Amino acid sequence: MPLQPWMKLISVDDHLIEHPLVWQDRVPAKYKEQAPRIVETPRPGHLPIQSWRYEDRDYPYIGLNAVAGKKPEEYGLEPVRYDDMIPGCYDPKARVADMDIDGVQAMMCFPSFPRFCGTIFLEAQDKALALLCVQAYNDFVLDEWTAAAPDRFIPVVILPLWDAQLSVQEIHRTAAKGAKAITFPDLPQALGLPSVHNDYWDPVLSAAEETGMPLCQHFGSGGTNAIPQIAKDAPFAVMINLMGTNSMHSTADWMFSPLLHRHPKLKIGLSEGGVGWIPYIVERADYVWKKHRYYQNINKDVPPSELFKRHIHGCFIEDEFGVNNRHIIGVDRITWECDYPHSDSFWPASRKRAAEVFANVPDEEVHRMVELNARRFYNFPAAEEAVSVAAVG
Amino acid sequence: MDSVEQIPEDDWTDQDLLTRDEAGRRLEAEIEVVTGELAALRHPDPGPLELAEITLLARRLAAMKAARSDLRS
Numbered sequence: 001m002p003l004q005p006w007m008k009l010i011s012v013d014d015h016l017i018e019h020p021l022v023w024q025d026r027v028p029a030k031y032k033e034q035a036p037r038i039v040e041t042p043r044p045g046h047l048p049i050q051s052w053r054y055e056d057r058d059y060p061y062i063g064l065n066a067v068a069g070k071k072p073e074e075y076g077l078e079p080v081r082y083d084d085m086i087p088g089c090y091d092p093k094a095r096v097a098d099m100d101i102d103g104v105q106a107m108m109c110f111p112s113f114p115r116f117c118g119t120i121f122l123e124a125q126d127k128a129l130a131l132l133c134v135q136a137y138n139d140f141v142l143d144e145w146t147a148a149a150p151d152r153f154i155p156v157v158i159l160p161l162w163d164a165q166l167s168v169q170e171i172h173r174t175a176a177k178g179a180k181a182i183t184f185p186d187l188p189q190a191l192g193l194p195s196v197h198n199d200y201w202d203p204v205l206s207a208a209e210e211t212g213m214p215l216c217q218h219f220g221s222g223g224t225n226a227i228p229q230i231a232k233d234a235p236f237a238v239m240i241n242l243m244g245t246n247s248m249h250s251t252a253d254w255m256f257s258p259l260l261h262r263h264p265k266l267k268i269g270l271s272e273g274g275v276g277w278i279p280y281i282v283e284r285a286d287y288v289w290k291k292h293r294y295y296q297n298i299n300k301d302v303p304p305s306e307l308f309k310r311h312i313h314g315c316f317i318e319d320e321f322g323v324n325n326r327h328i329i330g331v332d333r334i335t336w337e338c339d340y341p342h343s344d345s346f347w348p349a350s351r352k353r354a355a356e357v358f359a360n361v362p363d364e365e366v367h368r369m370v371e372l373n374a375r376r377f378y379n380f381p382a383a384e385e386a387v388s389v390a391a392v393g
Numbered sequence: 394m395d396s397v398e399q400i401p402e403d404d405w406t407d408q409d410l411l412t413r414d415e416a417g418r419r420l421e422a423e424i425e426v427v428t429g430e431l432a433a434l435r436h437p438d439p440g441p442l443e444l445a446e447i448t449l450l451a452r453r454l455a456a457m458k459a460a461r462s463d464l465r466s
Contacts, residue, residue: 005449017410063409085410085411085412087463097460100456341410343409343410343411344409345411348416348460349426
């Protein structure tokens with residue numbers, strides 16, 4: 001049994017649903033009417049819809065229910081209310097209880113209303129309020145969500161992406177409070193931000209290096225302009241099938257970017273994109289680099305595969321091809337995820353599913369992929385190790 | 394050939410959540426599985442490893458039953 005009982009599963013891609021007072025509890029009184037708040041909209045024959053309002057914009061739902069409890073022929077997306085969700089969506093203590101049932105020791109939770117990397121605040125009319133909202137979210141994550149069980153949650157924070165210097169300040173402010181990772185758009189150019197080929201990001205990446213926090217690029221965080229453009233009459237399955245290609249695109253950008261050469265300590269996590277595609281795109285990058293580097297403004301000395309090994313790691317829920325090719329990818333570049341509380345997770349049997357996925361993998365390699373790599377990337381030592389490091393320090 | 398009717402919402406936002414109903418159904422299924430696993434392990438002369446596994450499974454089963462009960466309330 002390669003997944004041994006003593007191995008602690010650490011998931012690097014999960015989500016939290018912000019409770020209604022995350023921003024209302026934290027912004028100054030003069031901003032409460034404009035900060036994100038829950039509004040209830042009557043719906044004939046049903047309970048009112050709960051949705052977010054931010055400034056004068058309405059966002060249509062707090063969560064969706066596509067398949068739960070329905071026959072396949074009834075699938076469709078409906079807004080859900082807080083009452084419909086399991087409490088583990090928005091209550092950290094209930095989350096820990098659900099993790100115990102699922103056999104998961106720790107997880108890293110991405111935002112929901114702010115989107116995966118806080119890009120909702122790029123839409124703000126009042127950027128002073130937007131900065132307060134970014135800080136309020138991060139304070140919620142650090143002071144409330146992860147503080148409920150510090151050895152069970154890896155705190156990941158959002159940035160005021162519209163301003164590199166403010167982002168640097170927020171990285172240092174949150175690192176001092178215990179943040180471990182930064183969530184960052186997978187394709188920033190699709191949001192109207194500079195791409196990762198632009199020196200706009202240099203100070204941000206330096207701050208990430210200085211604090212040891214990885215940039216986590218959740219696929220889809222570049223917004224609707226970044227997603228694969230499928231035919232209007234194609235089933236949504238085509239889109240779902242192509243989701244990992246966003247992570248391929250991000251990887252290709254980094255491997256030909258000048259930024260990694262200037263930021264040798266930068267760590268990049270690709271969240272939810274799977275890992276099976278990695279050998280192909282990295283090999284392809286090396287072919288391209290060998291043939292085409294001399295007439296382009298790209299580094300002439302370090303092959304893309306070397307940059308991948310130095311900087312990038314991926315994660316998966318189920319990816320048999322990726323696990324079978326783990327030695328080509330690099331066992332130390334692979335982490336595990338369970339994607340709670342989204343309905344494609346295997347809760348409450350994530351550990352059982354992981355045991356199946358790793359059935360033919362040696363114990364020592366399984367341990368690295370399910371626990372040790374995540375602890376190293378995210379500077380998240382086991383509680384007993386953290387105590388002994390503190391004692392020595 | 395009929396055209397495919399697209400879901401109107403953009404679920405790229407990936408916010409399809411585990412609802413109480415769905416979670417309850419999943420718990421019911423897993424409780425049944427674990428109950429069977431426990432029954433298979435319980436025999437008159439269990440070894441130390443089996444006893445440890447029985448303890449862990451019994452603890453998880455109790456937690457799942459409590460969670461299912463909470464979701465119903």
